[in-house]
Amino acid sequence: MRPLGRTGRQVSALGLGCASWWAQARFPEREAIALVHAALERGVTVFDTGPSYGCGEIRLGKALRGRDPDRLLVLTKAGTERHGRRLRKDFSPTAIRTSVERSRKRLGLDRIPALLLHGCPPEQLDERLAEALGELVSRGWIGHAGLNSFDPVALRQVKGRAPFDLIMTDYNVLRPQRAALVSELAAAGQAVLAAAGAGRALYALDWTGIRAPRDLWYWLRALGPSRTDWRAARRLRWLSEVPGWQPVPLALRWALAHPDVACVLFNTTRLQHLHANLDAAARELPPGLAERLPG
Numbered sequence: 001m002r003p004l005g006r007t008g009r010q011v012s013a014l015g016l017g018c019a020s021w022w023a024q025a026r027f028p029e030r031e032a033i034a035l036v037h038a039a040l041e042r043g044v045t046v047f048d049t050g051p052s053y054g055c056g057e058i059r060l061g062k063a064l065r066g067r068d069p070d071r072l073l074v075l076t077k078a079g080t081e082r083h084g085r086r087l088r089k090d091f092s093p094t095a096i097r098t099s100v101e102r103s104r105k106r107l108g109l110d111r112i113p114a115l116l117l118h119g120c121p122p123e124q125l126d127e128r129l130a131e132a133l134g135e136l137v138s139r140g141w142i143g144h145a146g147l148n149s150f151d152p153v154a155l156r157q158v159k160g161r162a163p164f165d166l167i168m169t170d171y172n173v174l175r176p177q178r179a180a181l182v183s184e185l186a187a188a189g190q191a192v193l194a195a196a197g198a199g200r201a202l203y204a205l206d207w208t209g210i211r212a213p214r215d216l217w218y219w220l221r222a223l224g225p226s227r228t229d230w231r232a233a234r235r236l237r238w239l240s241e242v243p244g245w246q247p248v249p250l251a252l253r254w255a256l257a258h259p260d261v262a263c264v265l266f267n268t269t270r271l272q273h274l275h276a277n278l279d280a281a282a283r284e285l286p287p288g289l290a291e292r293l294p295g
């Protein structure tokens with residue numbers, strides 16, 4: 001468990017992302033729910049989803065039915081919604097309120113523990129939007145507000161600002177250079193959650209390892225990101241050669257070593273991966289890793 005910034009709460013250091021293939025209709029709901037239940041049994045208290053992540057909110061709502069939501073940090077997003085293949089963005093206060101209303105229904109929660117603006121551009125992070133979020137907190141519709149962004153300009157714009165208690169950004173082995181910004185935000189009292197904590201497993205992808213439609217889906221998704229990510233991933237091939245470790249749990253363990261990260265999020269669709277990732281939290285980082293992967 002780790003402190004969640006200035007909120008006074010504690011959360012599990014590893015959190016389960018309820019997005020990606022997990023949230024796709026083609027992934028059986030029964031298996032998706034079983035993963036959430038296994039994570040809960042292992043002490044995971046953080047679950048991250050969003051309205052633009054396929055069936056993510058509905059599935060997570062079903063998986064958590066009957067549990068005490070106040071003991072968990074369920075995060076969802078606002079500002080992006082998927083319409084067919086199109087991703088529509090709207091960060092107007094009205095759209096954010098409507099999105100929260102829909103998310104409450106889909107998640108089956110009167111009060112959503114945490115809401116993050118999903119990739120809001122810096123120029124739209126204005127006072128009206130901050131007030132609208134504050135009002136949702138006062139009304140009791142959301143517990144905490146925050147920003148999910150990979151843009152350092154947007155992140156610095158909300159540094160220390162109310163009501164942005166939570167910041168989700170892409171701190172992972174592909175982006176060790178984010179370490180300093182993570183510390184800046186944490187020093188300003190905000191809880192930093194590391195998105196794509198496994199670095200999308202790009203450094204471990206292997207064509208010969210395609211065994212199921214989900215593997216192909218992740219491969220195709222991996223063709224999307226920038227060449228910079230691929231270059232970083234190629235340089236990290238050695239993660240697969242560290243004795244006694246599998247590359248993804250090792251990458252998660254490395255991200256957890258940052259003292260200012262409140263929670264590292266990963267996504268998985270396989271129970272054995274879930275357990276290997278959670279086991280990594282209790283292991284020592286192998287010697288020399290911090291030097292090879294400086295933050």
Ligand SMILES: NC(=O)c1ccc[n+]([C@@H]2O[C@H](COP(=O)([O-])OP(=O)(O)OC[C@H]3O[C@@H](n4cnc5c(N)ncnc54)[C@H](OP(=O)(O)O)[C@@H]3O)[C@@H](O)[C@H]2O)c1
Nearest residue numbers: 017019048195196197198199200201248266267268269273
């Ligand atoms: N990526 C983004 O842009 C983004 C943005 C906002 C928030 N987030 C949050 O971050 C969460 C995680 O991000 P993500 O899904 O993009 O990437 P990720 O968790 O970094 O990587 C997921 C990939 O890692 C693989 N994996 C996980 N554990 C493994 C293991 N032990 N061995 C081998 N492979 C393993 C998964 O495959 P298997 O299913 O086979 O395990 C999947 O291909 C999301 O669910 C979301 O909550 C991400």
